[in-house]
Amino acid sequence: MTSEYSGVPDTVIGKVMLILHAFEVDDHDLPLAEIVRRTGLHKATVHRLARELVEARMLDRTEIGYRLSGGLFELGMRASVERSLLEIAMPFLQDLYARTRETVHLGVLDGHEVLYVAKIGGHRQASAPSRTGGRMPLHCTGIGKALLAHSDVELRQEVLSAPLARRTPRTIIAPGLLAAHLDTVRENGIAFEYEESTIGIACVAAPILDVGTNDAVAAVSVTGPLTRYRPEPHADAVRAAATGIAATLHRRRALQN
Structure with a gap:
């Protein structure tokens, strides 16, 4: 397996990105040899850049090899769009979880994928493959379909014309x-998923629409196992949460302007 980074690997920045993207969601520590294998870079190059990334607090040195550092988390939390969205959305997500007691997601569009910004679930949360900071395809997830349905014609055509x-x-x-x-x-302003991304999982999602442009800023969903969960009764609650987040975002922007 190699890094999913598709930028320019011949530049220093490109090589740094290859190293950082070599770490997958389930990885904790990676030996130097594994980073070399995944990136395809020369061992001496990886060793030198990894040392510099440790000094910059992008990586931590461990007994096994390297792991992503808290410095990356700090930078991620400064991302203005996702941070302000999360600050506004969190009370609505918490209310939605309190009402449903099922797994609640907040996701944004990133290319042809959903990027999950938040996930709230209790002790009995659904064993869905989603996770905060993780990605899933647009075409087979509730949030993805809610975003894709309200995306521009070009993106929709790109997804539909690709395998x-x-x-x-x-x-x-x-x-x-x-x-x-x-x-x-x-x-309908609502998207359902029945075992399209994962066997045994159902989901209902609604887009968070920009009040001015009607474009999808993000989407919110409630997911649960089909053994006990049916998404239809939660459609109104999910739609209301999405509408509330959109209205609050609009008010926040109006005050800032």
């Missing part, structure tokens, strides 16, 4: 069928 990965037997991979599904999502 749609089948993650489960219920994943919608026919472009025409998915397009019709997205039209329904846009019309």
